[in-house]
Amino acid sequence: MRIGSRPLFGIALLALCASGAGGQVTAMPPADSLPPGYAGSASCLDCHAKEHAVFAGTVKGRLLVGRPRDKHEALGCESCHGPGKAHEQSGGEELGQLITFSPRSKTSVKARDAVCLSCHEKTARVMWAGSVHETRDVACTSCHTLMHSVSDRANLRRETAPATCGRCHQQRVAQMLRASHMPVGEGKMDCTSCHNPHGSPNEKLLIASSVNEVCFACHAEKRGPFMWQHPPVIESCSNCHDPHGTAHEKLLKVPKPRLCQQCHDPTSHPTQPRGITAVDARFIQGRQCVDCHFNIHGSNHPSGKYFTR
Amino acid sequence: MHVSTHNFGIVVAAGIVIAVSSVAAQVPAKPADTVAKTSADTVKKAADTTAKPTADTVKKAADTTAKPTADTIKKPADTTKTPATSAAALAAAALAGSSLPSLGPNTVIFGGELGERAFIDRPNHLDFAKLVEYKAVPTGPVLLNLLLGFTGSDSITVFQLSGTNFGQRDQAVRLRANSPGVFDVQVRWDRIPHTFSTNARSFGSQPAPNIFVLPNPRPDTATWNPSAPYLAPVRTLWNAVKVAAAFTPSPHWDLRTEYTGIEKSGSRPMGMAMGGPGNNFREILEPIDQTMQDLKFTEGYSNQRFQVIGSYDYSAFLNTFASVTSDNPLLSTDQATTGSSRGRTALAPSNQAHTGVVTAALSLPYRTRLNASGSYSLWIQNQPFIPATINSAIVADLSQIPQSLGGHSGTSSLYVSGVSRPITPLTLTARLRTFSFRDNVDVASMPVLIINDRSVAAAEDRDNLPFTRRNADAAATWRLETAVPLTFSAGYGWENWKRSEARNVADLREGSPHFSLDVGVFDWMSLRSSYTTGRRRIHGEYIQNTTDDQPLHRRFDQADRDRERTNLLATVTPLDQLTMSGSWTVGHDEYPHSAYGLQSDRNNMEEGDVSWALTDRFSVDGSLTNERFLTRLRSQYRATGQLNNPTYDWVANNHDEIRTVSAGFRAAFVPDRFEAGGRLDASRAKFRMATFNPLTPTGGTATQNFNATASDLPEVTQKFQPMNLFATYFVTPEWGMTVRYQTERWAQNDFRTLGLQPSTGSAIFLGNNLNDYNAKYITISVSYRPRLRRVARPAL
Structure with missing residues (x-):
């Protein structure tokens, strides 16, 4: 086991960062110096003490309530919900200019998202504008919630990323429960291992510039380049595999030998329909075509043209 | 039925010792599952409000806030000295005045769950493969999860060590230090097993991981099938470590370093x-290191x-084994034409x-980006x-074979997109992308090939x-803020593949009009629909690579194709706590000009699900998905x-x-006493792989006709059915006892592996099959959870 030194490296990094922890903090403005239309977050507690207590226990809550870093964050509740004076003065009867984020909110999705993006439109969210989720009016709060902690990370609305994404992408969730699946349910990876739901310059919101390069992140042995290459493998792993899960071994889309017979048409054995006979055993049983063509993803053997070596 | 409990007392004792040594959280709060929600009434009244602030106005307002004085950031002495400040009190202190509240003293959080697992119904060890495919199910004492956290006095920086399944083949450990907006460092160590078989059989020895030796004389079929011994479970184990350090030195700069190591x-x-002889093959084990x-x-x-954002990524893959060698089960001496030993x-x-x-990314006027x-x-x-x-x-001149490939391939891509909202209801988007794969190597051809260590073939070019793949897409979206809000989008996508002459088609083009319509029928109901149709056509000729290819065959990735995709998703949220949705997807690919090859690929999916938090204390969810796939292949x-x-x-x-x-x-x-x-x-x-001849095969030899x-x-058929039930009794709000009852049922009837004997004469298999099982096991555990947060439990 040669992995022992790596956690130590991580601990060293932690210590390094811890030594630099801290940063500027800004106090809550006095009530008489609030901008017009703002009531001050203290007034929110009159009615929303329960919600606030829960929020104050979250990481975001501790930041906004306890250690705001600038004047904007120092507005507390109103830093996200906007000016609440009209709401307060109506005794809660009217929302006034408040921005609300509940699933049935009347605040437009764009207005809601603008609040979040005013701080978070960077790093992974740079390509949010124009992304498929943004143009289909998926709100930040469709997937995230800040007022209480549900997930272990990323303030998701559900406990895990697959559960969150599965609210709309139900078929993907069902696929992950199939017999042939990646270890998503086992918690070893999730949707964001391959996709950036906040937008990406790549197809299917992938985190790398092609399907193959996403797969190579864990399966670098398939990267090559090889002496003998299998063209559909080079172009996309998804020509043969469905990474979300299938009923066939190795996440294959179609069972062998039919998968291979879709393309292989020359004379000899690929074009034989095959049945359950002893002669056909090595073509039909076990790992079928791959019984012999083991290096189907590419071979670096000088004589490996047919991927058997 | 047998439940082993012999270690349970030790487990409880150990748990108590750990708990005594821990320091509980100082800041009590409501449980995490106490959902905070704005009242429905309040939301409804928002409908009457037309004036809404934008993020800009919120930001601008912040800028007008009076600058804090030194006094305002001075911590009040009374709060820093309070040993246990409630979250509500903390919040009130923060919001009532202009000073910063105390966040409390140094706080250590501890949580954990320690238990004992036993099988009620344990599968035979030969039937275990699917059960432990990606997980471990050890019996005896198990440390299911652990959490250790530290927060310094008056700090929002959190240090946390957490993990699950400690000491197991599937354990996960995470170390995290996080100061929001300043830095975030995470170390994650995952062990990921992948079990392929627990009933593989083979003869011979393995003097090295990549050398498989058979005895002489070679065992025959009559010996292999009854006598080949079972091998140890065939599996791989990944040790994956990821270290990610993100640092935000200022609001404008973000630095991130990630290291991933997988063994x-x-x-x-x-x-x-x-x-040879007889085109035989042998199944062995690929050594993984x-x-x-x-x-x-x-x-x-x-x-x-x-x-x-700029990034640089270096990735290296190292394989300890360059090759694997196996004895030929049908030949014990090297022969020039018959085959190799x-x-x-x-x-x-x-x-x-x-x-x-x-x-x-650049933001421009008219809400353009x-x-x-x-x-x-x-x-x-x-x-x-x-x-x-x-x-x-083998007699052949192998001296001209190059020493190595000299491969320096790679990819490049360029992407440009723009989105603009010149008027409020209209959104225009345009995208252009080009992606290229370069296949550059120093070796243009191999002077001689020895196919399967048996037959000598002439020089072959590589x-x-x-x-190069190019995509472009332009779309317009119109949003109508009427009584029934409508969002309609129409666009056109275009794709072009340019391939080398070594493939069948050098130029392939596809045009794809696409439409979507989203309807907010009510504020509690929405419909999302989309439709895409595409026509892909070959420009130029379809070139057969070899003379013995069927001239009318078309490979599906280069063939003319007509595509249709329809998606419909309806979501109903009659209450904030109740969500129901249903979706329907139809996909249809036709290959209209492929006389042979893939003819069509169709899929249908219907799904319905419901998620209902009946009260703060009770929630249910369920879903049902039906999927059907049909591919039609014609061959000759x-x-x-x-x-x-x-x-x-x-x-x-x-x-x-x-x-x-x-x-x-x-x-x-x-609540806080008995949960399940x-x-x-x-x-x-x-x-099913249903296969038929449109015409009765005739015209060839009897053998050929039979083969045709x-x-x-x-x-x-497959059935895969995991189930997990748990019940927890909390002796105190922190201490709990949990009983978990888990079952997993697997049944598969696959003619390709079921009953497969290792030897059929010329084919030597490992003879493995994912056998059926119905595993039932129970885990009894003691847990301690901090009051600030629940300890992460294994996913149910």
Whole structure:
């Protein structure tokens, strides 16, 4: 086991960062110096003490309530919900200019998202504008919630990323429960291992510039380049595999030998329909075509043209 | 039925010792599952409000806030001295005045769950493979999870060590230090098993992990099948470590460094074609001893108008084994034409990759935003070739074979997109992307090939397979803020593949109009729909690579194609706590000009699900998904002298039908005293490869006619059904006892592996099958949870 030194490296990094922890903090403005239309977050507690207590226990809550870093964050509740004076003065009867984020909110999705993006439109969210989720009016709060902690990370609305994404992408969730699946349910990876739901310059919101390069992140042995290459493998792993899960071994889309017979048409054995006979055993049983063509993803053997070596 | 409890007392004692040594959280708060919600009334009244602030107004308002004085950031002495400040009090202190509240003293949080697991119904050890495919199910004491956290006095910086399944083959450990907006450092160590088989059989010895030796004389079929011994479980184990450090030195700059190391060990099944005598093959184990190292640096700059991110990624793959060697089960001496006494197969070569990516975004007037991204990746592989053959009887001049490939391939991409909202209801988007694969190597051809260590073949050129894929898309979206809000989008996508002449089609183009319509029928109900249709056509000729290809065959990835995709999703939220949705998806690909090859690919999916938090204490969810897939393939058996015999045509209809059910509940029967939950997932699949000849095969020899005769392959069925129930009794709000009852049922009837004997004469298999089981096990545990947060439990 040669992995022992790596956690130590991580601990060293932690210590390094811890030594630099801290940063500027800004106090809550006095009530008489609030901008017009703002009531001050203290007034929110009159009615929303329960919600606030829960929020104050979250990481975001501790930041906004306890250690705001600038004047904007120092507005507390109103830093996200906007000016609440009209709401307060109506005794809660009217929302006034408040921005609300509940699933049935009347605040437009764009207005809601603008609040979040005013701080978070960077790093992974740079390509949010124009992304498929943004143009289909998926709100930040469709997937995230800040007022209480549900997930272990990323303030998701559900406990895990697959559960969150599965609210709309139900078929993907069902696929992950199939017999042939990646270890998503086992918690070893999730949707964001391959996709950036906040937008990406790549197809299917992938985190790398092609399907193959996403797969190579864990399966670098398939990267090559090889002496003998299998063209559909080079172009996309998804020509043969469905990474979300299938009923066939190795996440294959179609069972062998039919998968291979879709393309292989020359004379000899690929074009034989095959049945359950002893002669056909090595073509039909076990790992079928791959019984012999083991290096189907590419071979670096000088004589490996047919991927058997 | 037998439940082992002999270690349970020790477990409880250990748990108590750990608990006594822990320090509980000082700041009590409501449980995490106490959902905070704005009242429905308040939301409804918002409908009457037309004036809404934008993020800009909120920001601007912040800028007018009076600058804090030194007094205002001075911590009040009374709060810093309070040992246990409630969250509400803390919040009130923060909000009532202009000073910063105390966040409390140094706080150590501890949580954990320690228990004992035993099987009620344990599968036979030969039937274990699917159960432990990606997980471990050890019996005896188990440390299910652990959490140790520290927060310094008056700090929002959190240090946390957490993990699950400690000491197990599937353990996960995470170390995290996080100061929001300043830094975030995470170390994650995952062990990921992948078990392939627990009932593989084989003869022989393995003097080295990559050498498989058979006795002399070689065992015959009559010996293999009854006597081949079972092997140890065939599995790989990944040790994956990821270290990610993100640092935000200022609001404008983000720095991130990620290191990922994956060590893979173990073995997995592989086949080796011996080629002779009789085109035989033997299934052995591929030795896995591989290491991946990946180091990535990312730097980002952002301001309100402009963001740019640059990254560099170095990835290295190292395979300890360059090849694997196996004795030929049917031949014990090397012979020039009959075959070799051994076969040698190359394994994946070590390689490296360098990748750079630059992404930028610019906000312009009229709510316009431009995005651009470019990437360049270089893949290097120059591992020395293994010898062209292991057969000492081969007579051929191998001296001209190159030493290594000299591969320096890679990819590059360029992406530009723009989105603009010139008027409020209208959104215009346009995207352009080009992606290229460069297939650059130093070796243009191989002077001689020794196929399967047996037959000598003439020089073969290596096919260079570069390609370029270009996409463009333009769409307009119109949003009508009427009584029934409508969002309609229409666009047109275009794609072009340019491939090398080594492929069949050099120029392939596709146009895809697409439409979507989203309707907010009520504020509690929405419909989302989309429709895409595409026509892909070959520009130029479809070129057959070899003279013995069927001239009318078209490969599906290069064939003319008509595509349709329809999606419909309805979501109903009559209450904030209740969500119901249903979706329907139809996909249909037709290959109109493929006389042979894939003819069509259809899929249908219907799904419905419900999620209902009846009260703060009780929630249920469930879903049902039906999926059907049908691919239709037409082929033609092509034998010597019968290259285009129309009676040798055959058609295969591949049907997959999959039904997935998932249901779960969670209940706090007595809050903070007695809670329970459970989940059942069930996936049932069956697939058929129905095959027939449109005409009765005639015209060839009897053997050829027989070979051309198609028949259905047997139906394959699968049932995969994990279930998990738990009940927890909290002796105190922190201390709990949990009983988990878990079952997993697997049943598969797959003619390809069921009852497979290791030897059929010329084919030697490992003879393994994913056998059926119905495993039932129970885990009794003691847990301690901090009051600030629940300890993460294994996913149900």
